[in-house]
Amino acid sequence: MNILKYIFLILALSSISLIAAAQNDTIFRPAARLGLDVSGFARQLMETETMPVELSFDYEWRNNYFAAAEAGWLNVDVNRETHRYNAQGYFFRTGIDIGILGGDVHNPNDHVLLSVRYGYGRLKQEAPYILISDTNWGDYETSVDPETYHAHWIEAGFGMKTSIWNNLFLGWSLRGRVRFASTSDPNMEPYFISGYGKSNNAALMLHYSIYYRFPL
Amino acid sequence: MHSLGKALFLFAVFLLFSACTDDQPCEEATANRLRIGFYIAGQETETIAVVNSVSVYALDETARYLIYDNQNNVSVIELPLNPLEDHCAFVLSFGESRDTLWFQYAREEHLISIECGFTLFFDISEVKYTTHFLEALVKNNSYVTNSFDEHIKVYFPDPGLIIN
Known part of the structure; x- marks a missing residue:
């Protein structure tokens, strides 16, 4: 998969950069971070029918060990000539991040992280309008009533976070679920x-x- | 943030937008047909029957629709079940002889994909038929979906057929 190839390249470059400055001794200061996933907004620009919103929270309880939680909601509104489909739902994920590079005294604001999560998502979906055309019999209009869907999953991945100004950070992570x-x-x-x-x-x-x- | 970090984040943004554009246009068939195979009755091994000429009409309460018009050398037919009702009928015409098949079924809406929309799957509960020309009918698979399964086997007597 091409995207994986690029991400591994990023990780390799990050590693070279951070290993060069790595030090063992670190003065640990606990910190918590609140985040907003902006990839959902980017997705909304490309796929206007899907709108995910996600917030995250992490707490570094010991050096390079982060308790992490993410939660958010989703809205899907598809409106086509032959069908309408709507879904609304929420989700949460919880797990840990482990810093494998960075976070030391020389690079306290750079982290390369491995992540593990458990995730749960719930949504209600419906198809209020369906048009099925048949050249012999004619058009048939029907619908699917609202139904609830649940999913549980595990995920793992890696990513990085870095400070761009004082306590403001940017970060990306690639997750396999x-x-x-x-x-x-x-x-x-x-x-x-x-x-x-x-x-x-x-x-x-x-x-x-x-x-x-x-x-x- | 050092310059390498900036470069990596910009690259990640590029990847993010690349990853968002993976939707494909609909390339799947959205109409599901009842597939009927023709066979010779009374054979030790299943033998395909090729019918010289067949016409097929779909019937509803007010009209009939021509599905096959004097088709030659036919061993399989594909019939559109009526999406507006839970039952429908077809007349199979083999020259001078005719048989009628009645189907009773449940309809299920099935989401193919967001691009393709919905289709109907049919769960056939009952089949009735006349035996003016055909000899027997067997349900092979009662679930009509977008697969290429054969759902019904129709058995004809030997005479009047070209046998493969």
Whole structure:
């Protein structure tokens, strides 16, 4: 997959940059960070029918170990000539980030992180208008009533965060997700699962966030 | 932020936008047909029957629609089940002989994809038929989806057919 190739290249470059300045001794100062995932807004520019919003929180309880939680909601509104499809949902993820590079005394504001998460998403979806055309029999209009969908998944990935000004940070992370339990409806799999992405058994997604750090 | 960091973040933004444009236009068939195969009755091994000429009409309460018009050398037909009702009928005309097939089914809306929209799957519960020309009918797969399965096997007697 091309995107993976590029991301591994980024990680390799990051590693070279940060290893050069790595030091073992660090003065640890606990901190918490609140973030906004702006990749959802970028997605909305490219796919106007999908609007995910995501906030994140992490707390560094010991040097290079972060407890992390992410939550948000999703709105999908597809309006085509032959069908309408709507979905609204929310999600949360929780897990840890481990700093593998950076975060030391010389680069206290650069982190290369490995991430592990458990995720849960819930959404309500419906198709209030469906038009099925048949050249022999004519047009048939129908609909699918609102139904609730749940999904549980695990995910792992890596990324980096760096300070751009005082306590303001930018960061990206690439996550691979595997769904291990979900509501079964073979006739209407969700188009986009809140917090997970496109409705495949495995998904890969790039997140790009802006953070504010609260020194504690 | 040092210059390498800036470069990496810009690259990540580029990747982000690249990753957002992966949707494809609809290239899947959205109409699902009932597939009927023709066979010779009473054979030890299943033998395909090729019918010289067949016409097929779809019937509803007020009209009939021509599906096949004197088609030659036919061994498989594909019929559109009526999406407006839970039942429909077809007349199969083999020259002077005619048989009628009645189907009862449940309809299920199925989302193919956001680009393609919805289609109907059919779960056939009952099939009735006359035996003026055909000899027997067997349900092979009662679920009509976008797969290429054969759903019904129709068996004809030997005479009057060209056998492969």
